[in-house]
Amino acid sequence: MATLPIVQYEDKIIETVENNSITVIIGETGSGKSTQLSQMLHRRGYSKIAVTQPRRVAAVSVSRYLTDGVLLRESLADPELNDYSVIILDEAHERSLNTDILMGLMKRLVKHRSSNLKVLITSATLDGDKVSKFFRDCPVLNIPGKLYPVEILYSKERPVSYLDAALKTALDIHVRQPEGDILIFMTGQDDIEKLVSKLEDKVRALDEGSCMDAIIIPLHGSLPPELQVRVFSPPPPNCRRIIVATNIAETSLTVDGVVYVIDSGYVKQRQYNPSSRMYSLDVIQISKVQANQRSGRAGRTRPGKCYRLYPSQIYHDEFLDVTVPEIQRSSLAGSVLYLKSLDLPDIDILKFDFLDSPSSESLQDALKQLYLIDAIDENGAITSIGRKMAELPLEPSLSRTLMEANNYGCITEALTVAAMLSTESALLPGKSKTEKKRKRPISSLPDGSGLGDHIQLLQIYERWHQTDYDIGWCKDHGLQVRGMTFARDVRKQLSQIMQKIAKEPLDIKENGKGEEFRRDYRNLRKALCVGYANQLAERKMHHNGYRTLGLQGQVVQVHPSSALSSDEHGKFPDYVVYHELIATPRPFMRNVCSVEMKWVIPIINKLNTLNVKKLSGGGVMDHVEEESERSIPDLPKKNVEVAAATDDSESRIQAARERFLARKANK
DNA sequence: GAGCACTGC
Structure with missing residues (x-):
């Protein structure tokens, strides 16, 4: 196996880490930096290393791999994180909500912790300087990636339809360019299905023998895992793969063999508007970081090409440098409650030192919501209920519902509802406009007794429980197996936490009595009403x-x-x-x-x-208008x-x- | 009577 470039920098890295509490390491994804870093630190006598990522990854022996969320939970129990001497925040450029909170906490921790702590922050290019500035001009090390050069080709102008432009470009590459797979970035399932079917038609219409064969593969999150893994099997000889993907292929899934990337320049992004408290899912322009992440996918095995379906001027003038961090486009009730529960001395939540601050409107929105569900009192101080709620990895409304359900004797049911809502969107099968009717009518599932969706989710789970968690039953009823098993795992974890929070043992049954007919679910609905007071x-x-x-x-x-x-x-x-x-x-x-x-x-x-x-x-906010x-x-x-x-x-x-x-x- | 990027605890 070829030596990863990062190893050449070992001495420099160790020297920098030894002389500084915080070091920013900039390297392209795929430079093997996180595994290499922890191994090299381990060799130099650092034990107790935590590596955190926005997503779950396979564990590496010398360090603990955790998700950002897990480290946040651990810091609740041990605010100084004394179990670790080194904390590596990996993929910080993705700017997940939890990464951002961790960065703020790390900044405090290196100052306040009694024992020595080393923090390494790894990030892709472009935003390194900003991160460095945030951490009081900490050193930045640049590690070149092992990527091959990628030639960037821009369109002369924005196409009227990026779907048609992608189609034309892909066929052009397929007919004229040497072998190598094509990866096309589109925005969603709908786009992908349309493009896949057009590509299939066009490829079929090509003269036999005029060029190599092609197989078209859709790739997006709502595909069942067995279809997702298709991208990992290499194509048959003399055949080109054309993979049409969402941004799942930007970070989460790495497809080998890609030589050509076609980038629509768009992404679907969920945003929260604190003034209307509404979420929306919008198609927006990607950032420069994302564009480069996408083009980088063409250079993993050999030099590649990236066709950007937009002019370079748009890239330079219109694209944001970095993706708007999640913290600026999510509801912050959960995060604010978390921060409140840490009891950070001398810290006003509204003045918490974020790399990018959320708007004060968004923070106030969070405070109002927390007040209505009794997590904070009228002065903004965390309540004893709020403290317990913060222990649960749930949205505050659901945590509050669980607290209340515990008093009303319906904790068994409430746990199920909370778990099912955590997986919510993953539950029903992806059904797009191009797809025909559902195979099985949804009516074969419980209907919530007319009381609504929470109750329906509960009944569905109870029915599944009665089949002894039969996978076949999920499939027969058009439920996503992945979503249901995830709900089951979450439920188990939640009930463990609830047992821990409660002073006395709780009466949590594995499931309700299953007599879903004639049940009015009054206590559960009452608990939901308190939890969802906001x-x-x-x-x-x-x-x-x-x-x-x-x-x-x-x-x-x-x-x-x-x-x-x-x-x-x-x-x-x-x-x-x-x-x-x-x-x-x-x-x-x-x-x-x-x-x-x-x-x-x-x-x-x-x-x-x-x-x-x-x-x-009380008046800390300078510009709060009388609301x-x-x-x-x-x-x-x-x-x-x-x-x-x-x-x-x-x-x-x-x-x-x-x-x-x-x-x-x-x- | 309408629509679902991603992850995950």
Whole structure:
């Protein structure tokens, strides 16, 4: 095996690490740097090395490989991370949410920790200087990769359709260029399927013997693993592979034999808008780092070529240098709760030293959400419930639901719901526009008893449990095996953590009684209502649209895929909680659960007491505008008490509700 | 009555 270039730099690296607490190492992915680094440090007497990555990778003997998330969890139990003398943050250029938080923590830790700590940060090119500046001008070492040169070819102008441009370019390469596989970067399953079918038609139409054969291979995350691994088998002789992929082939999967890369210049990216609390999935231009990562895929085995379907001027002028870090496009409730739970002295969360700070709006949004679910008090201090919630690797709403479910005796069910929601999108099979109808009707699965998606997810899992976790059953019902087994693993882990948090042993059964019919799931739904106090919506008076409670009160619809059913008048329930808001051309609530008005009232009262200034540390924020939560129903106190005190008298509640709606209508 | 990049604990 050829010597990896990094070894030539061993002395220099060791010298730098010995003289500095933090070192940035810049090297192309595939330079073998993370494994080599830990081995070389080990040789020089450093033991207790942690290597963390955004994704799971196979373990390497001399060091602990961890994910960023695992190291964050460990730092909860041991804030000084005394188990480690060296921490290597690998692939920092990917800027995952957890990597960014770790970088902030590392900066503090090297200053505060009593015993010596060495931190190495490895990153691809372009953003090294910035990282160095963040760590007080720490040294930067450049390690050349073992990549072969890649010739970059730009288009003269932006194509009208990058799908057609990719098609034409791929055929051109196939007919004219010497052997070597082609890797095409597209944005999603839909694009990929269209391009694959066009390519198949065109390749079939080529004159026999005019050029070599070609096989077209789609590659994206929702393909079952057995189809994904196809890219690892080499092509038959005299045959070229054309792989049409999402950015899964940018970092997660390395395809050997690629000599030509075609880069559409686009990627699909999920973003969070803190002012509307909505997620959207948008097609956006890639960054320069991503473009170079993509072209690098052509030079792994021999010199290659990268065809960029955009002009060089666009690359230089329009592409961002680096991908917008996840921390600037996610909801931060979980991260803020995590940081609060660390009890960092002299640190205001809003002033936490991030490499790239999230907006103050986003941080305030997180604080408001945490307050509504009792994780922090009105002064922004973490509560005892919040402390327990932070132990769970879940979104705060789900952690809070688990806490509450524990009191209501439905922890068994709540664990299942939390686990199923963690895998959520991976659950149902990818079904694209080009694909035909589902093989098996979804109706053969439980329907959530009309109460919504959380309940349906629970019932599906319970049904699966009854089959003794039969893989065949998943396949028969169109459920992704990967998603279901992941849910099972998560559930197991969550129940272990819950057992640890609770002082007394919990009554967690492996599953519910399975009598899903006639169950009204009241306790579970009540727990969900408390957990999702920040994600509540009220149905509008005369139709099935909803208005979210809090903030500007967005008008949203129940997502058409929902299991929630309407009553005999075609009406949805008056109140629901939702797992997330998604901004497609129309805004939808995805994963909803029916809740009752009398559970909602205390939450509305709490919404009325919300004071952002106090939450964010009493005027520490310089530019906080007086925020009004005006769309919160201004329920007169008298009515609230009447309704809350009334037990199950539906008519009284109805009366209170009518007064409440009338008041809203007058505003 | 619409749509799902990626990962993962």
